[in-house]
Amino acid sequence: MRLFLLLLIFSIGVFFPGQAVAQDAFIDLKSTHFVVRYTLPGERNTAEEILDQAEQMYVRVSRNIGFTRYADFWTWDKRVKIILFPDQISYTRFTGQTQWSRGYASRDSKLFRDRVVVTYDGQPEIFSAILPHEIAHLILWDLLAEDAGKTPVWFEEGVAQLEEQGKRQLVKDAMRPVIAAGKHIPFNVFIDLKPSELQDESQVSLFYAQSLSVVVFLIEKYGQDAFYRLSKELRDGRNFEAALVRAYSGIFGSMADLESRWIADASSL
Ligand SMILES: [Zn+2]
Structure with missing residues (x-):
């Protein structure tokens, strides 16, 4: 099923490559600290909006946590990837998350060997809740890197x-x-x-x-x-x-x- 899904996503990427860079199943759009990876060319506007908001969240979250010397982190190949699945079905099938999961952050999973936020399109609270919550997790994990796991x-x-x-x-x-x-x-x-x-x-x-x-x-x-x-x-x-x-x-x-x-x-x- 996963293979079928991958092939399906891949074929969509091939037929409609869009202006952004298409890599494997995903189309990449980059800003200073983030890369949004999406699958459908029609999601380009959403991807741009996500990048714009994520950069603002990055500044706000760092300040709230007290991590002000964070400016050069997450740049270039260290950019955080925001994986945007087109819908809940593909999100849960591909990631194995529960039915009620709306998104998650991870630093190094088997599935994505990077700092990632994984979520799916079409959720009204993506900007107000999901992205800021998950970006905060990633910043906090980096801040507490040495002894992560000790923090309650x-x-x-x-x-x-x-x-x-x-x-x-x-x-x-x-x-x-x-x-x-x-x-x-x-x-x-x-x-x-x-x-x-x-x-x-x-x-x-x-x-x-x-x-x-x-x-x-x-x-x-x-x-x-x-x-x-x-x-x-x-x-x-x-x-x-x-x-x-x-x-x-x-x-x-x-x-x-x-x-x-x-x-x-x-x-x-
Ligand atoms: Zn959480």
């Missing part, structure tokens, strides 16, 4: 969701009653939790919402500079609690302090 998943997902338009307020409103009712995920569980280990879909949603809520609390309550310090401590290879305590010295002595202050803040609104 919730922190990465919190930072990635920070880039999704309108989500911050949505999550604030949603989390307030949850915290008030004591139904949040206790931090001693939350710190090492991976959403893939959760069976219950509502717990997965809670995990994501809580992740964003804690990151937003840190930034809005204690400012961008302290958050940059936290990024730097993590980049230096500290585990999350040690990084937190150093970056917010005099404020948090432990994860438990972060939890109680986060609860108090949500209750005070």
Whole structure:
């Protein structure tokens, strides 16, 4: 089936090569930091729009994470590839992603041996949510390169969701009653939790919402500079609690302090 699909895509590329460069099954369109790889010549406008927006996201995401000396990264052969499948069917068939996956980022998968964002065309939230979220993941992984894997998943997902338009307020409103009712995920569980280990879909949603809520609390309550310090401590290879305590010295002595202050803040609104 995959072979058939590849052949189909390839033949489309051959018959309608377009103005951009056609390579294997895909047509490439490049900007400074990104290459969009798409399959149908009719998607040229979408590909141009993606490049334009991705360059803006690159600047914004780097700044939000505190990675300002990032300017020369991801250029030339290090450009990030954004693979745009024409529709959900080809996306799920080719990548093996689940039916509800709308996109993902990867640094070195068997399928794509590069930094890639993989998604499919025709999704209304591609610019407002999918691309900024996945680009944030890639930047964060690069920022924390040495000891990636030490960083808690919730922190990465919190930072990635920070880039999704309108989500911050949505999550604030949603989390307030949850915290008030004591139904949040206790931090001693939350710190090492991976959403893939959760069976219950509502717990997965809670995990994501809580992740964003804690990151937003840190930034809005204690400012961008302290958050940059936290990024730097993590980049230096500290585990999350040690990084937190150093970056917010005099404020948090432990994860438990972060939890109680986060609860108090949500209750005070
Ligand atoms: Zn994510």
